[in-house]
Amino acid sequence: MTAAVIRVGTRGSALAMAQTRQIADRIAKAAKAEIELVPITTHGDTSRASLAEIGGTGVFAAALREALLAGECDVVVHSLKDLPTAEHPGLRLGAVPKRVDARDVLCARDGLTLAALPEGARVGTGSPRRIAQLGAARPDVVAVDIRGNVDTRLGKVESGELDAVILAAAGLSRLGRLDAATDHLELSDWPTAPGQGALAIEVRRERGDRDLERALEAIDHGITRATVLAERLVLSGLEAGCSAPVGATAFIDDELLFLTASVYSADGSRRLTSSHAATPDSRSAADLADAARDVADRAVAELLGNGAADLVPPEEQP
Numbered sequence: 001m002t003a004a005v006i007r008v009g010t011r012g013s014a015l016a017m018a019q020t021r022q023i024a025d026r027i028a029k030a031a032k033a034e035i036e037l038v039p040i041t042t043h044g045d046t047s048r049a050s051l052a053e054i055g056g057t058g059v060f061a062a063a064l065r066e067a068l069l070a071g072e073c074d075v076v077v078h079s080l081k082d083l084p085t086a087e088h089p090g091l092r093l094g095a096v097p098k099r100v101d102a103r104d105v106l107c108a109r110d111g112l113t114l115a116a117l118p119e120g121a122r123v124g125t126g127s128p129r130r131i132a133q134l135g136a137a138r139p140d141v142v143a144v145d146i147r148g149n150v151d152t153r154l155g156k157v158e159s160g161e162l163d164a165v166i167l168a169a170a171g172l173s174r175l176g177r178l179d180a181a182t183d184h185l186e187l188s189d190w191p192t193a194p195g196q197g198a199l200a201i202e203v204r205r206e207r208g209d210r211d212l213e214r215a216l217e218a219i220d221h222g223i224t225r226a227t228v229l230a231e232r233l234v235l236s237g238l239e240a241g242c243s244a245p246v247g248a249t250a251f252i253d254d255e256l257l258f259l260t261a262s263v264y265s266a267d268g269s270r271r272l273t274s275s276h277a278a279t280p281d282s283r284s285a286a287d288l289a290d291a292a293r294d295v296a297d298r299a300v301a302e303l304l305g306n307g308a309a310d311l312v313p314p315e316e317q318p
Contacts, residue, residue: 005034006212009064009073012039013149018174019199020077023097023219027075030215038073040064065091068204074212076202080195080228083202085236094203094213096228098221101169102197102249104130104190105181108164109157113183117141121163124156128266130166132245133190135268154180170197191247191262194231198224223252226280226288230296234261237300240312250292255279257288259295263308270311274302 010020
């Protein structure tokens with residue numbers, strides 16, 4: 001017998017709808033349920049101001065959370081990098097599916113790489129982190145603060161308004177537009193936002209439909225949950241918002257959980273980096289989470305000890 005309809009809330013952008021459909025299909029299969037997508041407009045979608053001006057933390061998540069709490073949907077799907085690090089008292093993280101490519105990519109005219117961009121090239125991005133990293137890597141090019149969906153941003157390169165834009169590889173891949181990338185920026189040199197490449201499925205704190213709970217368990221990926229936890233704990237430990245100039249990369253190799261975190265000044269002229277590793281006692285969720293907290297605590301302590309607080313703007317509450 002088919003279960004009741006599961007309503008999945010999502011932002012209405014093409015990228016959000018594409019990634020939510022992928023998750024919805026997996027929920028439908030695991031729960032043997034019908035799925036209804038519920039598009040929700042957020043402040044981040046309607047405002048044309050820069051993320052720095054409107055306060056990056058929560059601008060895409062707040063409306064989704066309100067709809068979930070109001071019972072307008074049963075789950076919501078976020079890009080994990082857009083989700084505030086503080087837990088919401090009425091909500092919980094129901095699942096974190098397996099992460100895809102966490103890298104940033106350059107999409108430039110004439111197939112140019114970052115190193116090959118000419119002096120004075122205009123590079124578009126709405127991310128303070130990417131602006132800082134661009135200043136560190138190529139202080140001779142001009143960062144242009146832009147907003148808009150993927151097609152809008154790529155269109156600025158095609159029209160000649162910009163020489164390049166910087167986007168997330170994951171988003172381009174989910175839209176089938178990865179062919180627009182001309183340079184993949186490696187995480188070792190260009191760490192990305194905590195949680196980039198991962199999605200977050202949020203639900204109300206009280207346990208809901210049993211079939212839905214089983215579906216969430218089926219699509220949750222323990223390694224991804226642990227590594228993004230380590231990255232996000234760096235943000236919360238530094239009291240930095242989602243749009244702060246902080247990059248973090250965590251991964252598990254053999255028996256070790258590695259974390260590298262970097263903090264940039266706004267113009268990229270200064271960078272502080274801390275790297276740590278821990279050995280989880282097992283691959284259980286609890287032991288992985290303990291290892292994530294361990295490496296994050298040590299990274300935050302080292303970064304703050306070296307003056308990171310002077311580089312990172314304080315987090316604004318949504």
